[in-house]
Amino acid sequence: MESTQAPFLYPEYKSTIFRSPTQPLMIVKDHLKDLTLPVFGESHIQKFDNDLTKNAQINGEPIGERIKVFGKLMDENGRGIPNALIEIWQANSAGRYIHKAEIHDAPLDPNFLGAGRLLTDNQGLYQFYTIKPGAYPWGNHFNAWRPNHIHFSIMGHQIEHRLITQMYFPGDPLFEYDPIYQSVPQHARHLMVSKFSIDKTDPEFALAYEFNIVLNGKLKSNFE
Amino acid sequence: METFNQTPSQTVGPFFAYSLTAKQYGYNYNSIITDSLVNDSIEGERIFITGKIFDGENKVIPDAIIELVQYFESENQDVTSKIARVGTGTSEDGSFIFTTVKPKPIKGQAPFISVVIMMRGSLHHLHTRIYFADETEKNKEDLLLNSIPEDRRNSLIANRLQKNNQIFYEFNIRMQGENETIFFKI
Ligand SMILES: [Fe+2]
Numbered sequence: 001m002e003s004t005q006a007p008f009l010y011p012e013y014k015s016t017i018f019r020s021p022t023q024p025l026m027i028v029k030d031h032l033k034d035l036t037l038p039v040f041g042e043s044h045i046q047k048f049d050n051d052l053t054k055n056a057q058i059n060g061e062p063i064g065e066r067i068k069v070f071g072k073l074m075d076e077n078g079r080g081i082p083n084a085l086i087e088i089w090q091a092n093s094a095g096r097y098i099h100k101a102e103i104h105d106a107p108l109d110p111n112f113l114g115a116g117r118l119l120t121d122n123q124g125l126y127q128f129y130t131i132k133p134g135a136y137p138w139g140n141h142f143n144a145w146r147p148n149h150i151h152f153s154i155m156g157h158q159i160e161h162r163l164i165t166q167m168y169f170p171g172d173p174l175f176e177y178d179p180i181y182q183s184v185p186q187h188a189r190h191l192m193v194s195k196f197s198i199d200k201t202d203p204e205f206a207l208a209y210e211f212n213i214v215l216n217g218k219l220k221s222n223f224e
Numbered sequence: 225m226e227t228f229n230q231t232p233s234q235t236v237g238p239f240f241a242y243s244l245t246a247k248q249y250g251y252n253y254n255s256i257i258t259d260s261l262v263n264d265s266i267e268g269e270r271i272f273i274t275g276k277i278f279d280g281e282n283k284v285i286p287d288a289i290i291e292l293v294q295y296f297e298s299e300n301q302d303v304t305s306k307i308a309r310v311g312t313g314t315s316e317d318g319s320f321i322f323t324t325v326k327p328k329p330i331k332g333q334a335p336f337i338s339v340v341i342m343m344r345g346s347l348h349h350l351h352t353r354i355y356f357a358d359e360t361e362k363n364k365e366d367l368l369l370n371s372i373p374e375d376r377r378n379s380l381i382a383n384r385l386q387k388n389n390q391i392f393y394e395f396n397i398r399m400q401g402e403n404e405t406i407f408f409k410i
Contacts (some may be wrong), residue, residue, distance in 0.1 A: 006227050006347040011264035013235075018280035023376075027406070033410055035338065037293060054262025055239050056252070074320045077279045078228050089243035098251070099239035101313075115243035115253050129407070150337040151237060153244060155307075157337045164342055164349050166234040183231040183347055191231050215321050216410075 004188035014140055014178035035159045038087045040119060045149045048179045049117045052088075052130035056113035063109055064093025064131035069167070070200060071211040073124045073154065075219040080124020081161065087117045087153040088128065104136050129206060143212060147174035149182060152213070168193045188192030233349070236342040238287050245289060245311040257309040259339075261294045261324035268325035271391045273354065273382065277312060277341065280400035284318035287311070288343035292322055292354075297330045307395045308354075326356065334359055334366035341397060351408040354395050357383045372406055379405045 008020035015060040047056035053062055073081045091097045091114060096106040098114055112131060120126045133148050156162070168181065173182055175181050181189060191214075200208035248255035260313075262270070273292065273333040277285040291309045298304070327335040337354040355363055362367055367378055382393035397405045 001227065001229070004232050006234075008346070008348060010347060013345070013347070014345065017345075019285070019343060020347030020352065021404060021405050021407050022280075023406075025407050026372065028368065028408045028410065029371075031323075031335065033408070035295065036303070036305055037299060038255075038307050039278075040256065046254065047273065064310050073394075074228060076227050087243055089240060091239075096238040098242050100241075101248070102239060113242065113253060114228070115246065115251075117256070151234075151240065151243075153236070153240075159351070161336065162340060162349060163231060163237045164233060165231055166237075180234060180347075184234075185252050186231060188232050191229055192234065213231045216230055 002185070004185065004191060006183035006185075010179065011181040013183055016087055016183075016192055033159060037157055037161070039083065039154055039156075039157065041083075042119070044085075045117060045119060050128040052090075052114060052116045052128065054114065054129075055116060057111045057183060060111055062092065062112035062131050064112075064134075066129065066130045066206040068127060068129050068200065068202060068206045068208040069150065069211055070125070070127035070197075070208060071194075071195065071217070073120045073126060073213045074154075075161075075215055075217065078217055079219050080120070081215065081219060082120055082122045082124055084124070084157070084161070085155040086116065086120065088115070088130075088150055090114045090130065090133040090150040091136055093131050093134050095136035096190050097136070102104070106134070106136070122127065132169070137141045140146060140179060145171040145174050145177065147178050154213060156215055162217045165212065165213070166192060167209075169209065170194065170196055185204065228299050229259070233347060235344055235347050236289060236349070238344040240289060240342075241313060242312055245309060246315055247309060250288045257291075257307055259308055259310045259322050261306045261308045261322065264374060266296070266325060270323055270389065270396075271326055271393060273322040273324060273337070273393050273395055274319055274397040275397065277343070278315070278399065278401075279396040282401065283361055284312075285343055285399075286313050288341060290320050290342075291340040291372040293338040294324060294325070294327050297328065303330055329362060334362035334369065339395075339397075352397070352405055353380055353408070354382050354393070356393060357378050357381050374402075376406050
């Protein structure tokens with residue numbers, strides 16, 4: 001099957017030039033890498049960790065379009081990966097990150113942090129509420145803007161079940177100008193784009209976007 | 225059986241800290257993964273793993289994030305793991321520092337700690353391992369180390385330093401260049 005992954009060096013994304021390995025990765029034999037990752041439990045998750053519209057409120061609701069993001073975390077055979085840790089972070093609706101190094105001249109929202117976490121359920125399903133993130137400019141080239149996106153860090157139970165990615169929104173006009181999005185082979189880019197779902201939309205409350213995530217490799221039998 | 229296409233990896237970007245390492249960077253959010261691989265129930269002398277990450281121009285990378293995974297074997301040979309995580313953006317010189325105990329050998333391998341590295345400018349997270357310079361005999365017999373060309377093996381070996389009665393193992397990561405760190409395909 002054709003790879004769905006970006007190369008390490010993608011010169012249009014300038015920071016890859018001095019930050020990507022130049023030597024081929026070394027292949028590790030299965031029995032040497034047969035290692036597990038720690039298990040997280042409900043005790044690690046706080047009440048509003050899966051609701052970014054609520055987990056940083058100070059004096060009101062965050063500004064912006066409330067959305068629900070949901071999906072299934074699975075292995076290459078489509079089997080759900082239960083109890084995996086998903087950490088998320090994003091800009092606010094104005095396209096501003098709370099990060100101290102961020103200098104984009106857009107307002108912070110006192111009621112929005114943009115960070116959350118959750119565990120997938122016993123079917124590998126997950127869901128969280130947030131505010132739809134705005135686009136933001138960056139310094140890669142003249143007039144560079146990132147499409148709206150939510151960052152995901154996923155940790156399953158095996159060392160190969162680790163993924164850092166970004167979820168995009170359908171039909172974003174910035175896709176064709178964004179080298180981070182474009183670094184992925186064309187046939188696979190749609191795998192990073194969530195799908196709008198009218199069925200899962202909460203009437204009079206929040207639009208829903210579906211983002212299914214497929215991790216590298218197959219689930220080992222002890223997690224079946 | 226139907227096969228599903230793997231979701232593409234994307235960079236962690238520069239703005240991860242208030243989520244992944246909130247406590248270390250002083251954001252108002254809790255952290256469930258810290259800079260320590262040990263808790264009070266784990267006995268043994270504390271050691272520190274420290275180092276820097278260098279880019280292809282030999283500049284220290286101040287916005288990377290590193291995770292260590294260490295394995296602990298119980299008396300009945302169950303292996304459990306612990307994870308720690310540090311960003312390189314809070315120390316003046318861009319170094320990272322972790323607290324742990326020296327790992328014991330598991331599954332017949334020389335003592336090691338697994339490393340994952342993520343940063344702006346890297347479209348993928350990278351895997352490597354830390355081995356320990358003072359485990360000469362076990363390192364010599366280790367299957368993984370032996371499968372690496374000899375001139376690159378040193379990129380995985382942390383050197384032991386003693387400062388103010390504390391034990392440090394120094395592990396520098398080089399993204400490119402003559403001493404480029406060995407990264408694994410997992
Ligand atoms: Fe971003």
